[in-house]
Amino acid sequence: MSGIRGGRTAGAALAAVMLVTMLGGCAGGGGPDPVGTWGDPDGAYLELESGGAFTGSDGCNRLTGSWTMEDDNISFDDVASTRMACPDTEALLEGLDTANVSGDTMTVYADDEAQIATLDRAPVNS
Known part of the structure; x- marks a missing residue:
């Protein structure tokens, strides 16, 4: 037994x-959970959805596409953007390719690895 x-x-x-x-x-x-809004929804921002899609704006043009994450690094794919003329707006997120998340800060890079933006995690509305 x-x-x-x-x-x-x-x-x-x-x-x-x-x-x-x-x-x-x-x-x-x-790594950290990047789902949510990064930046200022009234200006330049990215909103990453849990299913791997994202939307956003550079303050003038709208962005859409998909994202994947490995460790702290995000890759953006199939990025599409409107092409409106906005004379007083810098196209801050134009050419986004990758991003790195550290705490509540997302640093966004172009395909030539140049840093193009730093976005803070937006507070969650209750």
Whole structure:
């Protein structure tokens, strides 16, 4: 009988290790959560959705596309933008390609790796 009990204990221990491993992979994985609004919704901003889509504006032109994240680094793909003429607005997010998230700050880079913007996480409206 003690052999059966030992087998159950070993099986329970193995199941516990597997559960911790699976949960650790889900919880820890890819750095900070970038979902939400970054920047000023009345000016230049990006809004990253949980499904991998994003929208935004440089204060004049609207942006849309998709994003993926690995560690603290975000890659933007399929980026489309309107081309309105706004004489008093700098096209701050034009050419966005990647971003890095550190705490509540997102630094946005162009495809030539030049830094083009720094956006703070917008507060969540309650």
